Amino acid sequence: MELDVLKLLERCEQVAYYQEQPAMIPYTFEGRSRRYFPDLLIVTTDGRGLLLEVKPSDRMALSINQAKSAAGLAWANSQGLGWLVVSDRHTFKDIEEHVIPAVGWQVLDNALKLRGALTWRDLISLRSDNGLTGFDVTAYVVQSGATLDSGYRLTARTV
Incomplete structure (x- = not known):
């Protein structure tokens, strides 16, 4: 995916230059x-x-990547730079703004309340049984504040 972005940048007349891994951002x-x-x-x-x-869109929802993104946004703003997280099809903003069917939101909420946590297998089952897309689940994680670990275990937001 990164290579595809670099190829686009090489052809873009509005790009003066780009640099890979330009900064170290603490978080x-x-x-x-x-x-x-x-x-x-x-x-x-x-x-x-x-x-x-x-x-990738689904990895944008991982809790560690959301923490990195929040730190990246804050650092970019402090430097007078813009900030963008993209996949091959979506931006993080697309995920934040995606309208999840109300029934789907309720299904995910109820399953989390009932089980406390959902595994990857649980999520696949909920998707197929309820007509949810992977993007719906990704958006739910981001919008609800739930946590998603690198094993794709979903837990409700703790207050």
Whole structure:
């Protein structure tokens, strides 16, 4: 996916230059200090700059990637840069704005309340039984504030 983005940038007349992994951004996740290196800095011919992270849509919802994204956004803003997280089809903003069918939202909410956590297998079953798409589930995770670990185990947001 990153290679595809680089190929597009090479052909884009509005891009003056780009740099891979241009900065180290500190962030905290699960109580530990960590470091994050965004994929690209893009500078346009009119002098504007944009930090870009390339992730598959479903991986954007992982809690660790959301923490990295929040840190990236804050850092980019402090530097006067834009911030964008993209996949091959979607942006993080698309996920935030996606309208999940009300029935689907309720199904996921109820399953989480009943079970406490949902495994990847549970999610696949809920999707097929209720006509939900993978994008619906990804959007639910982001919009509800639920947590999704790297094993795709979904847990309700803890307040």
